[in-house]
Structures are given as C-alpha cells and as structure tokens.
Amino acid sequence: MQQIVRNSRASVVIWAALVVATLASWWLGIHEGGAPGDGATVGGVAVLVITFVKVWFVGRHFMDIRESTLLLRTIFDAYVVLLCTALCVLYLVTS
Template sequence: MNPALQTLARHRQTTVVVVLVVATLLSWGLSVEHALDGSTGTKIATVAILGIAFVKVSFVGFDFMEIRGAPAVLRLLFQIWLVVVFLTIALSYLIA
C-alpha cells in the first residue's frame, strides 16, 4: 500500500468521513427503495433513515466538534440530547 494512503488511513477523521459517506449512501438507498411503497415498510425505512442521520450527527459531534475530548458531563448531555430528539421525531412520525 502507498505510504501516503497508510498515513491517511490512520487518521480517525478519515475513517469517520468514509463511514459518513457509506451511511449517506445507505440512507439514500433506503429512500429510493421505499419511495413509492406507501406501506409499513416505508415507515420502517423512514425511521431507519432517521436513525442513520442521528448516528451521523453523533460522529460529527464527537469527531469534528471535539466533544470526544470534552468533559464527561458534556458528552453525556450530548448523547441524551441525541436520544431525546431522535425519539421525539421518530415517535411523532410513527404516531401521526
């Protein structure tokens, strides 16, 4: 393997960017597959896409906004916020 690529692969941010791109492609694939379905599968796909989005927010927060190195209380508050907002949106969508 090229030494420059090995150095690039060692950086956590590079790995996170690759994971974010893969997650984006996965959510796009789910949305295209269920776009005209109109059934329960569409609701499941929508909630899955929301879940993927919140995982992506978590990666961005921890790795690019440096919450990973923040005090434990801030990390915990961020994680609680993610869960509460995700559940609020997902349950609102499923109930409506």
C-alpha cells in the same frame, strides 16, 4: 499532507463511513420509502436512526466532544438519543 491524513486516520475513516451512510440513507429513501398513501415506513425510521448516528459521530469526533467535559458529553449524548427517539415516535404516531 499525507502525514496529516495518517495522523488523523480515525477521522478520515469516520468521514468515509459518514459518506457511505449518506448514500445508504439515499438508497433507503428511494427503495424503502413506501408507496403513495403510505405514512410511516420501516425505511423512514431507519433513515432517521442512521441520521442521528451520523450526528453523534460528527459531534463526538469532529467537534471534539469526546475529549471534552463529562457535562458536555452527557448533554450532547442526551440530545442525540432524546431527539432521535422523539422524532421516530412522532413520525410513527402522526403518519
């Protein structure tokens, strides 16, 4: 088991970073979520951006997209960037 973990060190480090990022999002949601009546907050945008950074790492490293074809890598990267941008803009415009 230790050998498997050693050979997958990068993935284990990414997993730990994803857990820390989840806890950071939680903290931001509580402390930077704004007062009642606030629509959009900087904390809200930060949470969305952190979310899509996490999505990118899960896709690239856990789903092995980083070793896949240029076509799949491009589609996935475009999905992450466009959806993150669209949701942030919608969040700011509709709040």
